[in-house]
Amino acid sequence: MAIDRLDGRLIVLLAREPRIGVLEASRRLGVARGTVQARLDRLQSNGVIRGFGPAVDPAALGYPVTAFATLEIKQGQGADVRAHLAGVPEVLELHTTTGHGDMLCRLVARSNADLQRVIDRVVGFDGIVRASTAIVMENPVPLRIIPLVEQAAEDND
Amino acid sequence: MAIDRLDGRLIVLLAREPRIGVLEASRRLGVARGTVQARLDRLQSNGVIRGFGPAVDPAALGYPVTAFATLEIKQGQGADVRAHLAGVPEVLELHTTTGHGDMLCRLVARSNADLQRVIDRVVGFDGIVRASTAIVMENPVPLRIIPLVEQAAEDND
DNA sequence: AATCTGCTGGTCAATCTGTACAGCGGATCG
């Protein structure tokens, strides 16, 4: 669970250059190949590394518009709303939260006009009382993990 | 840019089982290995697939609390605020948006108490006028891309 | 009809993977 500096360096290295294999990683880190293999196995069974899936860019797929929608849900309808939203491909992510809204979801669309269609589909469901949408203009910090990994590696060192 | 069914199947296959190589993928898809290689190359230079970095779980790293903060920014301070937030490891993602707030960021923390520290650090900056935070309780739909890829593959087929 | 493009099925050498082993140093424990 707690990662040490070597784990941190390994993760950062893999994040920066995913194509290098275990052997090359061991060379870069200055440790034996078996060590890297053991660390990787451990990190994966720990769940620290969930996998190495391809990072797909929705924009390149033809969905350049991103938005966040805050949804207010009718009491007791949570499960139904979740199931409904899970069925919409443009819903990339859904959270239930504290605070003003009850749920927060990330949407993508083919254009601003298309976003209207997506929102209609998202909110056109009985359990949803109200929705407010914020369209993303810029993304100054894309989803990242390296700084956190470095932080965690130093804390647990 | 537009992906066809084979691209879609390839991406989905890789997303589901990242460890399989080009050879195994070609077997599963029933095409020649060279074809898979060519498709992969194309998808990567298109930017559809940005890479194969490790998917790190912040919770397993010791950061089980996630929150979204909506920030209101003083006019003209955007760039400074961005730089400030980019320097906070617990800020995993930052967007500028339309709507009530001006920015939306995703935070993680070691605990609810620790979240206070993170928020203080985030909002303790001159350009930030107001912040409202929503703590994530559940994550019914974790960040996903497969349904969108399938959608895109069928549209452009 | 000539061209292009993308896919096929095959080859090659080079590399990497998974697995195993013995040795070694540091830390833990009775």
Add this chain to the structure above:
DNA sequence: CGATCCGCTGTACAGATTGACCAGCAGATT
């Protein structure tokens, strides 16, 4: 203090995969 455990090193091996080619072929384009 000595025994033991654990993680890392360095090495070995067979088997699989990779990247790079190639000629042939079918469908679409010009």
